[in-house]
Amino acid sequence: MTTRQWGHYNVLYEADGCKVKELVIQPGKKISMQKHFLRSEHWFVVSGTALLYTYDEENKRISLKNIYSKWNHLHIPVQEWHQIENAAEEELHIIEIQYGENCTEEDIFRNV
Secondary structure, eight states: OEEETTEEEEEEEEETTEEEEEEEEOTTOBOOOBBOSSEEEEEEEEESOEEEEEEETTTTEEEEEEEEOTTOEEEEOTTOOBEEEOOSSSOEEEEEEEEESOOSTTSOBOOO
């Protein structure tokens, strides 16, 4: 288990070009606004409610893109800004599937 200020994650599976994680985001917390240059991600909400935010680089604006609840899923393509917030009172559990050229923590760009 790897602890972060927003909660923690566990790596469930790892192979060349693929990694599967369980993210647990605590109530009222959110991950940083980020994008990846060498991988895409697919997220499946196991429990809780996730608010997905995106960043418009041209207008320098963060906006709410969608709300996802239990059993919803979403695709995050390479180089798309994304941020997930848990605005609910219970933990948010997400299964994250990373796939691409580089599925490491070094392929995270934060600049917002």
